[in-house]
Amino acid sequence: MAMAIAALRREGRRVLLNTPSPAATMAALSPAASQSQIAPLGARSISTQIVRNRMKSVKNIQKITKAMKMVAASKLRAVQTRTENSRGLWQPFTALLGDAPSVNVKKNVIVAITSDKGLCGGINSTSVKVSKALQKMTSGPEKESKYVILGEKGKVQLIRDSRKHIEMTVSELQKNPINYTQVAVLADDILKNVEYDAIRVVFNKFQSVISFRPTLATILSPEVGARS
CATH class of the missing domain: 3.40.1380.10 (ATP synthase, F1 complex, gamma subunit)
Incomplete structure (x- = not known):
């Protein structure tokens, strides 16, 4: 009697181990579903609209940065010109007085x-x-x-x-x-x-x-x- 009960328990374990999970059952029942279409557990999905908005934001920042560089270059040229022109004032005095x-x-x-x-x-x-x-x-x-x-x-x-x-x-x-x-x-x-x-x-x-x-x-x- 004891041997028969032990055999039934072993058989029950085999049945439980071989039973497929609910997700696997749904994937098997759906012929259109494939392994490549199922997102891994914990992965975040992002829409193409969000990606487009981010790309647009980056391009706008690039335009602003380019404009700031142009303004800075213009100011630098003006200051550089004044600096170089001022050397004609003090260099002769230095050469004369030492x-x-x-x-x-x-x-x-x-x-x-x-x-x-x-x-x-x-x-x-x-x-x-x-x-x-x-x-x-x-x-x-x-x-x-x-x-x-x-x-x-x-x-x-x-x-x-x-x-x-x-x-x-x-x-x-x-x-x-x-x-x-x-x-x-x-x-x-x-x-x-x-x-x-x-x-x-x-x-x-x-x-x-x-x-x-x-x-x-x-x-x-x-x-x-x-x-x-």
Whole structure:
């Protein structure tokens, strides 16, 4: 009797294992259905309309980006032209009066020229690094070196560890296109409010869109210039 019951149980297990699942039964009953048409479990379906909308959105973004590039290129050409034309003003004076970057004087003023806004590569950080190195070289027991900072970015970087050496700061210079009158007024303001024997201007000389050269120009006071 016990052997007969065990045999029936084994037979029941075989029947359960060989019974197809409901999904397989429906697929077998539907002749039009194929394995390639059945989406895998957990897969998301997306309509062609959504794909078209996304492609259209990407194309619109590309058009906007292209227009922004054209505007930026136009502004760059205008600024580049003004920069190159301005070299005809200061280069003859430098050739006539000379430049003395290694002059040894007591009162040194370092004019660091930076921008008010960022996202312009290493222009501001390079100007700040050169200014810091120059300040260390021109400082000593019998010498003093002060900063005059043009631009908000230079002010933010130098004020962290050189607050006591900052004599004057000027920002928001780039709101309007810089011209000779604006520069002359600014230079006159610096010369009247800062005591100096030598002013060392640190700026980036434009080479190309992706290249610039840190440059130093030295301006001596009339007294020091007469002695040298």
